[in-house]
Amino acid sequence: MNRALAVLRPEPGNAATVARIEALEMRAMSLPLFEVAPLAWTPPDAQAHDALILTSANALRHGGVGLAALRALPVFAVGAVTAAAARKAGFRVVAIGAADAATLLAQAETHGVSRALYLGGRDRMVATGGIVTAAIAVYASLALPIRPERIVRLRHQVALLHSVRAARAFAGLVGDRAAHRIAALSPAILAAAEGGWDRAVSAAVPTDDALIAAAAALAD
Numbered sequence: 001m002n003r004a005l006a007v008l009r010p011e012p013g014n015a016a017t018v019a020r021i022e023a024l025e026m027r028a029m030s031l032p033l034f035e036v037a038p039l040a041w042t043p044p045d046a047q048a049h050d051a052l053i054l055t056s057a058n059a060l061r062h063g064g065v066g067l068a069a070l071r072a073l074p075v076f077a078v079g080a081v082t083a084a085a086a087r088k089a090g091f092r093v094v095a096i097g098a099a100d101a102a103t104l105l106a107q108a109e110t111h112g113v114s115r116a117l118y119l120g121g122r123d124r125m126v127a128t129g130g131i132v133t134a135a136i137a138v139y140a141s142l143a144l145p146i147r148p149e150r151i152v153r154l155r156h157q158v159a160l161l162h163s164v165r166a167a168r169a170f171a172g173l174v175g176d177r178a179a180h181r182i183a184a185l186s187p188a189i190l191a192a193a194e195g196g197w198d199r200a201v202s203a204a205v206p207t208d209d210a211l212i213a214a215a216a217a218l219a220d
Helices: 013-023 057-062 064-070 080-088 100-110 147-152 164-173 187-192 208-216
Strands: 005-007 028-030 034-038 049-053 075-078 093-097 116-121 132-143 158-161 181-184 201-202
Touching: 005 208, 013 028, 013 164, 034 057, 034 164, 049 100, 057 080, 057 116, 057 132, 057 158, 064 208, 075 100, 080 093, 093 100, 158 164, 164 181, 164 187, 164 208, 181 187, 181 208, 187 201, 201 208
Parallel strands: 005 028, 005 158, 049 075, 049 116, 075 093, 116 132, 158 181, 181 201
Antiparallel strands: 034 132
């Protein structure tokens, strides 16, 4: 069976992942479970911090005018996409982490960071403590209404899970997990989806390309 790869992440990441899949001459299905929206927030005094920690490009896309007050802070970013968005917004990126927030924070600490500010999503926040002295939510991922027939169309396909919240949401939407295969961006996301699937894997590293590769291995 030539299974399609179902992309559940919000836009604009959804379209980017679909394009990567189609460039590999594989079938893609687009079904965003969430949409990203900005939150009202007030930027703190930049002088109270010595670095800005970013784990998602959404913080730059939806941070709004408040970001300008923080441009003096050096940025530590998870992933090349987040780093590129930070540079586009006028920030100086000093380090790019290839794994997760915990690894990036350890990297920042080796650079002498001790008063970091974190900007993130309401449902994907890094807790204060250690080198993070303040954490502010600047965007939220809002659940979209999904018609049951659209979930039915995903039976016997491979769903790509980019976040813990997406994993939990998808697990709650499907009726028969044994009729679905899933590929998760990380082991933590895979664990959030729990068990009962036809087949389930996590990407070798937490990148979109690695996730697509893991999903493609389940598509036959």
